[in-house]
Amino acid sequence: MSIGIIFKIAAVGILVTILGQVLKHSGREEHAFLLGLAGLVIVMSWVVPYIYELFETIQTLFSL
Amino acid sequence: MDIVKIGFLGIAAVLLTIQIKQSRPEFGFYIILGTSLCILTMVLSYFYNISSVLESFYGYLGEYKSYLNLLLKVIGVTYICEFCANLCKDAGYGSIAGQIELSGKLSVLMMGLPILLTLLETLKGYGG
Secondary structure: OOOHHHHHHHHHHHHHHHHHHHHHHOOOHHHHHHHHHHHHHHHHHHHHHHHHHHHHHHHHHHOO | OHHHHHHHHHHHHHHHHHHHHOOOHHHHHHHHHHHHHHHHHHHHHHHHHHHHHHHHHOOOOOOOHHHHHHHHHHHHHHHHHHHHHHHHHHOOOHHHHHHHHHHHHHHHHHHHHHHHHHHHHHHHHHHO
16 A cells, blocks of 8 residues: 555546547547546556455454 | 654645546546545554554453444444545535445444443342
């Protein structure tokens, strides 16, 4: 659990934004939408394991 | 100093989110999610020492050992409810946050009821 995850998410966000604008202005509207989805999937693949690990530790710590 | 690190982490995340919020609102929410995860795992290390100290209290509690576990359980439930409810509020969905908080309160109440019963019995016992 490093702090780097926040900046990784931010980097993906900025990248998706810029590429989306480029795609949008070159007329590829649906590609921009797919790009947003790809960004979503990438960020989720990073964040979900941490969420699972967090809830796991809370359960073991508080013997829920 | 851990608290300084947490504070600056939060401010940095907010600044990042403001920047990204205009063009990509959903990524703003992801950054907030990542930040609260980081802060929560940092704080969880405090809880390990707290629970170890609480274990040392075990000796003094006579037959009321189960209350200590119950206390920890209640803390855990409220912890998770706070985490999820505030995230939903941040994303702008107050109704879901309200539902989560309500379910948290109910589960805590459900946990606390047996203690209330034992209290009433002891009172009845004193009353004669």
